Amino acid sequence: MWRAALVIVSAALCLSPLASAYVQFPIGPAGLINYEQAGRSLAAATSLSNGLKSLLGRAADEGGAGLLGVNITSDWGHDAYKSRLLADAVESFIYLYSPAIVVASGRNWPLGPDFTHSQTLASPAGRGTAPNWDTVYSVSRAELSLGAFELRWPAFKDRFYSVVIYDAYQNVIVSLGSGQHVTDGGSILLLGPTTAREAAAAYRLQQLAAGPRTVTGGAPYSEVVEFPTDIALVLLRVGLKNQTTPPDADDLAAVKAFQAGTSLKPYRFTPPANASTLFARAPGGVPALQQLSVDPAAWYGWATNAVQQYPAPPTTLSEPIAGKLRRFGLLEPGFNYSALPAEQQAALALAVRVGNRLLDAGTLYGFEYEWASGWQVTTRGWGVYGHDYFTNAVVAKSFIIPNTGVDAVYGVAYFDSNRTPLDGSNNNTYTWTIPAGKLPYDTSLGWWSFIVYDGNATLVENPLQRYGVGDRTKGLRSAPNGDLTLTLSADPPANATEAPNWVPTPRGAFFTVLRLYSPTRDFIDGKVALQPLVKKPKVVAAAPSPSPSPAPKPSPAPGGAPAPKPGSRRHRM
Numbered sequence: 117m118w119r120a121a122l123v124i125v126s127a128a129l130c131l132s133p134l135a136s137a138y139v140q141f142p143i144g145p146a147g148l149i150n151y152e153q154a155g156r157s158l159a160a161a162t163s164l165s166n167g168l169k170s171l172l173g174r175a176a177d178e179g180g181a182g183l184l185g186v187n188i189t190s191d192w193g194h195d196a197y198k199s200r201l202l203a204d205a206v207e208s209f210i211y212l213y214s215p216a217i218v219v220a221s222g223r224n225w226p227l228g229p230d231f232t233h234s235q236t237l238a239s240p241a242g243r244g245t246a247p248n249w250d251t252v253y254s255v256s257r258a259e260l261s262l263g264a265f266e267l268r269w270p271a272f273k274d275r276f277y278s279v280v281i282y283d284a285y286q287n288v289i290v291s292l293g294s295g296q297h298v299t300d301g302g303s304i305l306l307l308g309p310t311t312a313r314e315a316a317a318a319y320r321l322q323q324l325a326a327g328p329r330t331v332t333g334g335a336p337y338s339e340v341v342e343f344p345t346d347i348a349l350v351l352l353r354v355g356l357k358n359q360t361t362p363p364d365a366d367d368l369a370a371v372k373a374f375q376a377g378t379s380l381k382p383y384r385f386t387p388p389a390n391a392s393t394l395f396a397r398a399p400g401g402v403p404a405l406q407q408l409s410v411d412p413a414a415w416y417g418w419a420t421n422a423v424q425q426y427p428a429p430p431t432t433l434s435e436p437i438a439g440k441l442r443r444f445g446l447l448e449p450g451f452n453y454s455a456l457p458a459e460q461q462a463a464l465a466l467a468v469r470v471g472n473r474l475l476d477a478g479t480l481y482g483f484e485y486e487w488a489s490g491w492q493v494t495t496r497g498w499g500v501y502g503h504d505y506f507t508n509a510v511v512a513k514s515f516i517i518p519n520t521g522v523d524a525v526y527g528v529a530y531f532d533s534n535r536t537p538l539d540g541s542n543n544n545t546y547t548w549t550i551p552a553g554k555l556p557y558d559t560s561l562g563w564w565s566f567i568v569y570d571g572n573a574t575l576v577e578n579p580l581q582r583y584g585v586g587d588r589t590k591g592l593r594s595a596p597n598g599d600l601t602l603t604l605s606a607d608p609p610a611n612a613t614e615a616p617n618w619v620p621t622p623r624g625a626f627f628t629v630l631r632l633y634s635p636t637r638d639f640i641d642g643k644v645a646l647q648p649l650v651k652k653p654k655v656v657a658a659a660p661s662p663s664p665s666p667a668p669k670p671s672p673a674p675g676g677a678p679a680p681k682p683g684s685r686r687h688r689m
Contacts, residue, residue: 260308
């Protein structure tokens, strides 16, 4: 049984911070967004026992590729053995999706002690799918099968920062920073399932000698963290106080100092000289894994390698799905797709297309809350997934490695107030209003940002280099009553009063994301709704009125009789 409670957490709705964008969102003329009822049916069916098997039968009856994105023949839809085989293959694909993508992405991050630090905000040519335009990133990874690693970071006050560490299944294992009042620096010792435990004892003695720890300020934070997988993905986010491109020099200087003081080092061991070559990267990288045309042998080969190197803990892998994975040998060492029976190969190949279709449905319709205004929000389902591998896979496809809802919540809008997909072509213009200029977040700790993405989940190029707006955007103009209204269009507004609040859109399909850092409890609970995006009616110039034709002059009456005056009546005699 698996749920489609799509959560939008989003770590900043950000993908692998340093990768190119590659996800094709299911919006635009050919996207599932144009088949709302079908999409909702898909998302809902995934929450029912045997829902997949029922979907296969329905797809076979309807024919064509409209429902599941691929033609399901009658045998795959109704034959007892083959329909169950295909349903199990699809569930197996969806379970494997998150570790396959997360590990492939993480393997592109440098191995500690190396870090990759970004020192500017994202751009259309920059990092990842649906990146935020709020923070700069630092990334590294620890391969804990080599030994324990120690993460250190310096004191950092009066500015947002977060240290988030993910396992191979994109669960948030550590989340610390300004939101947790950890402002005096910190140290964490990371141990994996196969790491020798002697390191922990040595670390604890070291910390005792350093003095008391705290989580409320006053001394550095310290902790020993036993990771559930032998890979730990370390992502640091640091907020800039000014949203400008390029960043303000003084603003950036503080960020650089924090980055320079951060380290992820082997703890009391020396890695082998060839350590970086011991952990292979996915052939073709993450983009290749996300193509519908991917070679099934290559896809499942990579995915099974990931779960072999980083086995799932019981909290992630339940026995029902484990049994389905074993049916195809997907948990066995040395998995060989080509050695499977032909029907199993065919089922796994079909599962790539059907599985991706279901993930598209989850992206568009599988949210925790959806208001009549069209905004969709998940506040609790991201960051820790348990056995909910459907949600885990949806997030890995569209919003990889997000925050938990306590740290940040993301509202997503694909539709306007009339339930029409957002589209910046044909001079379409939209407005979005924040009543009184206030949103539901803790202003002492967090902030908000509003960002537009195109159909590939990338930022929108524009002459202003304005890729979003937020509470740190200078020059926004509010109405006398405090309302802040943003104008969304591909071209700058002609109205001078709207120009300061312009948010550029592409000339095509797009979606918007509202990020609230340190959201209020009422928003997390779904008590506070967001205003809809409203499409402005087009102003059609009135056609010029035709000039009145001059009244015809009366013709002379026959026989010299005077013509009647206009409006007079002639009587016959």
